Amino acid sequence: xNWAWADSDVPLIVIRAMHFAATAVTAGAxxxxxxxxxxxxxxxxxxxxxxxxxxxQVASIGLAMTVPSGMIWVLLLTMRxxxxxxxxxFSADGLGTVIGDTQFGQASAVRLLxxxxxxxxxxxxxxxxxxxxxxxxxxxxxxxxAWTGHAGSTPDPLGEIHLAADILxxxxxxxxxxxxxxxxxxxxxxxxxxxxxxRAYELDGIRRFSVLGMVSVATLIVSGLVNAWLLVGSWRGLxxxxxxLLLSVKLVLFGVMLxxxxxxxxxxxxxxxxxxxxxxQPTAFRRLTRNTVIELALGLVVFAVVGAxxxxxxxxxxxQ
Amino acid sequence: xxxxxxxxxxxxxxxxxxxxxAHATLDHAxxxxxxxxxxxxxxxxxxxxxxxxxxxxxxxxTNAAGERVDSGKTRVSGSQMSVTLRAGGPGTYRVNxxxxxxxxxxxxxxxxxxxxx
Numbered sequence: 001x002n003w004a005w006a007d008s009d010v011p012l013i014v015i016r017a018m019h020f021a022a023t024a025v026t027a028g029a030x031x032x033x034x035x036x037x038x039x040x041x042x043x044x045x046x047x048x049x050x051x052x053x054x055x056x057q058v059a060s061i062g063l064a065m066t067v068p069s070g071m072i073w074v075l076l077l078t079m080r081x082x083x084x085x086x087x088x089x090f091s092a093d094g095l096g097t098v099i100g101d102t103q104f105g106q107a108s109a110v111r112l113l114x115x116x117x118x119x120x121x122x123x124x125x126x127x128x129x130x131x132x133x134x135x136x137x138x139x140x141x142x143x144x145x146a147w148t149g150h151a152g153s154t155p156d157p158l159g160e161i162h163l164a165a166d167i168l169x170x171x172x173x174x175x176x177x178x179x180x181x182x183x184x185x186x187x188x189x190x191x192x193x194x195x196x197x198x199r200a201y202e203l204d205g206i207r208r209f210s211v212l213g214m215v216s217v218a219t220l221i222v223s224g225l226v227n228a229w230l231l232v233g234s235w236r237g238l239x240x241x242x243x244x245l246l247l248s249v250k251l252v253l254f255g256v257m258l259x260x261x262x263x264x265x266x267x268x269x270x271x272x273x274x275x276x277x278x279x280x281q282p283t284a285f286r287r288l289t290r291n292t293v294i295e296l297a298l299g300l301v302v303f304a305v306v307g308a309x310x311x312x313x314x315x316x317x318x319x320q
Numbered sequence: 321x322x323x324x325x326x327x328x329x330x331x332x333x334x335x336x337x338x339x340x341x342a343h344a345t346l347d348h349a350x351x352x353x354x355x356x357x358x359x360x361x362x363x364x365x366x367x368x369x370x371x372x373x374x375x376x377x378x379x380x381x382t383n384a385a386g387e388r389v390d391s392g393k394t395r396v397s398g399s400q401m402s403v404t405l406r407a408g409g410p411g412t413y414r415v416n417x418x419x420x421x422x423x424x425x426x427x428x429x430x431x432x433x434x435x436x437x
Contacts, residue, residue, distance in 0.1 A: 077424050102373045102375060104424050155399040313425060
């Protein structure tokens with residue numbers, strides 16, 4: 001059989017993009033539940049958050065995509081690293097060597113363990129401490145990605161700084177994009193329940209997500225600057241290398257997402273405040289829902305770019 | 321999700337894939353690339369810009385007659401890789417290297433150095 005497709009970058013980029021997006025949605029959904037939905041529900045005097053089951057459902061679907069996409073990623077890279085066919089890649093020389101002897105393989109094994117723990121926590125989601133355990137496992141699943149990419153290969157003494165910056169970057173991206181999905185579901189669900197209690201709950205949730213979003217954006221900017229310093233190094237690197245050009249695309253998409261977030265925060269959220277005072281503003285709700293879905297779609301496109309960025313050679317080594 | 325958005329995502333990924341190229345990442349070497357030495361070195365050491373995976377990284381060295389003069393046992397430590405040499409006489413030595421960096425990029429390259437000329 002011809003395995004030429006395994007040498008192509010397309011399957012690797014697609015599977016990486018899927019894996020990063022699924023991982024981010026999984027962790028982001030559980031983080032949204034912990035810091036947005038459940039506190040808002042408690043504030044409203046409810047015993048359980050509306051999107052509690054929604055977050056579990058989204059995280060379960062995300063995990064169901066994360067695990068197989070992660071396995072395919074390991075398999076594709078095993079074939080690429082070893083030059084073995086698909087059948088031979090399952091051997092001790094293939095997967096055995098990659099999982100046992102490479103940082104990528106070891107990180108993937110640890111991340112698979114996090115996935116199994118998370119799956120168990122999601123099954124017994126009604127037990128409070130297991131919900132926190134599930135969130136910790138989900139964050140471990142996200143953080144582990146740092147050891148599979150460029151940050152994991154930076155030599156000392158900057159290696160630890162690069163890893164820390166990348167972990168923060170991945171965590172913030174997950175909180176933002178994964179949270180957007182839950183926020184969109186929350187807004188759509190609230191439109192079907194136009195009661196004052198739901199409106200108050202929704203508005204509180206929007207405000208809490210707004211804080212989470214601002215923290216995430218600030219973290220993304222700071223950690224992104226550190227990553228750019230270590231991987232791009234110069235303005236020249238940003239414009240003359242493929243890595244730099246891809247990063248520029250990512251920055252433009254980030255800028256557009258930020259513009260939507262600013263409109264939501266500065267324009268639409270204050271308009272929504274009047275809803276709690278009994279003056280319905282369905283237009284603002286509709287716009288906020290639409291903007292949230294657009295932001296989410298842009299976030300998924302960013303993951304497509306990340307899928308390609310990770311297999312590029314860092315600009316800093318090429319633009320000197 | 322709209323079908324047009326999915327098509328746009330696929331088109332973007334395919335477009336990005338066509339741009340992907342890997343490049344050599346050798347930072348410096350001892351003996352230096354292209355240098356001339358009075359006697360053959362006991363080992364060749366290469367330094368790279370990223371940390372390496374020992375399982376998929378190796379060096380081979382041939383002498384002027386095209387015979388392998390390396391021990392066949394490449395040692396990897398962080399971003400550094402070495403191999404011990406046997407005596408191979410004067411002439412042009414060729415160093416071939418193939419490395420897998422920890423971020424899973426495979427790169428390869430070669431250079432020469434002179435002995436006793």
